[in-house]
Amino acid sequence: MAGQVLAEAEGVREDSGGFDLLAPDGTGYRVDVTGGVFHPDNPLLARYVAGRRVVAFIGPTVDRIYGERLRGYLTARLEPGSWSVHTIATGERNKSLTSVEEICATAKAAGLDRHGVMLAVGGGIVADVVGFAASMYARGIRYIKVNTSLVGQVDVGVGVKTGVNALHTKNMFGAYHPAHASLNDPALLDTLPAREIRCGLAEIVKMAVILDGDLFRTLERHPDAFRRAPSGTGGADVETYVIRTAMRLMMEELCPNLREHELARLVDFGHTFSPVIETAGGHRLAHGEAVAVDMALSAHLARLLGLTDAETCERIVTLLERIGLPVYDPATCTPELMTQALRASWQRRGRKLHLVVPTALGKATFVDELEHLPTETLRAALDALADRAVRRDG
Numbered sequence: 551m552a553g554q555v556l557a558e559a560e561g562v563r564e565d566s567g568g569f570d571l572l573a574p575d576g577t578g579y580r581v582d583v584t585g586g587v588f589h590p591d592n593p594l595l596a597r598y599v600a601g602r603r604v605v606a607f608i609g610p611t612v613d614r615i616y617g618e619r620l621r622g623y624l625t626a627r628l629e630p631g632s633w634s635v636h637t638i639a640t641g642e643r644n645k646s647l648t649s650v651e652e653i654c655a656t657a658k659a660a661g662l663d664r665h666g667v668m669l670a671v672g673g674g675i676v677a678d679v680v681g682f683a684a685s686m687y688a689r690g691i692r693y694i695k696v697n698t699s700l701v702g703q704v705d706v707g708v709g710v711k712t713g714v715n716a717l718h719t720k721n722m723f724g725a726y727h728p729a730h731a732s733l734n735d736p737a738l739l740d741t742l743p744a745r746e747i748r749c750g751l752a753e754i755v756k757m758a759v760i761l762d763g764d765l766f767r768t769l770e771r772h773p774d775a776f777r778r779a780p781s782g783t784g785g786a787d788v789e790t791y792v793i794r795t796a797m798r799l800m801m802e803e804l805c806p807n808l809r810e811h812e813l814a815r816l817v818d819f820g821h822t823f824s825p826v827i828e829t830a831g832g833h834r835l836a837h838g839e840a841v842a843v844d845m846a847l848s849a850h851l852a853r854l855l856g857l858t859d860a861e862t863c864e865r866i867v868t869l870l871e872r873i874g875l876p877v878y879d880p881a882t883c884t885p886e887l888m889t890q891a892l893r894a895s896w897q898r899r900g901r902k903l904h905l906v907v908p909t910a911l912g913k914a915t916f917v918d919e920l921e922h923l924p925t926e927t928l929r930a931a932l933d934a935l936a937d938r939a940v941r942r943d944g
């Protein structure tokens with residue numbers, strides 16, 4: 551299979567240049583953390599390509615900002631005529647089978663054979679759709695991802711999942727297809743819009759709440775990490791710590807369950823109510839924002855079920871607010887829609903609820919059965935969030 555098998559022992563190993571993962575099933579891959587990924591002196595990308603034909607795909611925004619640098623790199627490091635760069639439409643609507651087919655057609659027209667490489671340069675959308683195309687093109691070829699968004703670097707870029715939306719369902723079709731290489735250059739985040747940074751931070755708060763109290767407390771001290779305004783208190787050291795810790799935690803959590811045979815997953819914190827908040831709200835809230843609302847709701851449920859104390863719940867909700875994330879969405883946070891979300895998750899997770907709720911900062915547990923979550927408790931948690939919104943805005 552794809553992937554650079556570099557780790558010698560099962561688990562995740564960190565070094566100054568990135569992370570190696572070796573899963574119990576033998577799947578291994580590396581995620582590099584590098585600077586100047588498109589600087590002609592940086593050997594990484596060219597080394598991973600190693601003389602193969604490359605067809606690169608990039609979204610229009612990232613092309614506008616980094617396209618010239620990417621083409622400059624490929625010109626400097628690869629054989630003339632051995633590569634091409636193509637822009638593809640982004641946005642959830644274009645994360646589709648149609649896009650996958652177009653990508654495959656472009657690759658075929660460019661003469662890509664089984665030994666070629668697809669290169670995805672962009673956020674999670676480009677990685678997911680190009681990765682899925684690579685998983686099926688000529689029955690599966692190599693692909694390399696250069697992750698340009700915060701979600702891309704701490705989430706999509708460190709795992710093996712690819713996929714597209716279909717049948718009115720997010721990520722309905724996809725494949726577990728490890729990238730041959732995954733490159734994270736944190737400097738690329740300098741141009742990421744603030745809203746996208748906040749969405750990445752939502753996923754980082756998720757990892758902190760379920761696994762790492764120290765990371766949580768660091769975020770409390772620096773809720774404006776990654777903000778490029780002069781008021782930002784973070785600084786490079788805090789950013790490096792936050793992003794590397796989030797990457798490592800995610801890889802450690804994924805490692806024993808890369809292909810998700812186990813359906814009770816702590817990384818699903820914030821991902822039970824959020825699919826409905828996203829879709830029923832017509833994608834008014836971005837994924838990370840919906841995850842933030844879900845985490846706030848789950849924190850209140852944990853408090854009401856006696857699984858955590860009021861202070862822990864309050865600190866989680868307050869941190870999300872201070873980052874600038876929403877913690878309530880009146881249009882979708884209704885008992886009816888949230889019950890529907892619980893039922894859909896129950897169905898998806900093998901007829902178990904597996905709702906992840908915090909027990910302390912850095913610790914979480916599961917509510918496994920639907921009947922352990924009475925409708926009155928759900929109503930009370932939604933009321934608590936509504937009251938808070940009134941107090942804050944009114």
Ligand SMILES: NC(=O)c1ccc[n+]([C@@H]2O[C@H](COP(=O)([O-])OP(=O)(O)OC[C@H]3O[C@@H](n4cnc5c(N)ncnc54)[C@H](O)[C@@H]3O)[C@@H](O)[C@H]2O)c1
Nearest residue numbers: 611673674675676698699701702705706709711738741742
């Ligand atoms: N495969 C997985 O394991 C996995 C995990 C999490 C999320 N996802 C998927 O990833 C997608 C979300 O990814 P995302 O948040 O990266 O969204 P995205 O790919 O849409 O990127 C967000 C936006 O930021 C822009 N952008 C990206 N990098 C930029 C940069 N460096 N400078 C300026 N603008 C930049 C993009 O053009 C886009 O408008 C969802 O479809 C989600 O389902 C997949």
Ligand SMILES: [Zn+2]
Nearest residue numbers: 753821837841
């Ligand atoms: Zn997510």
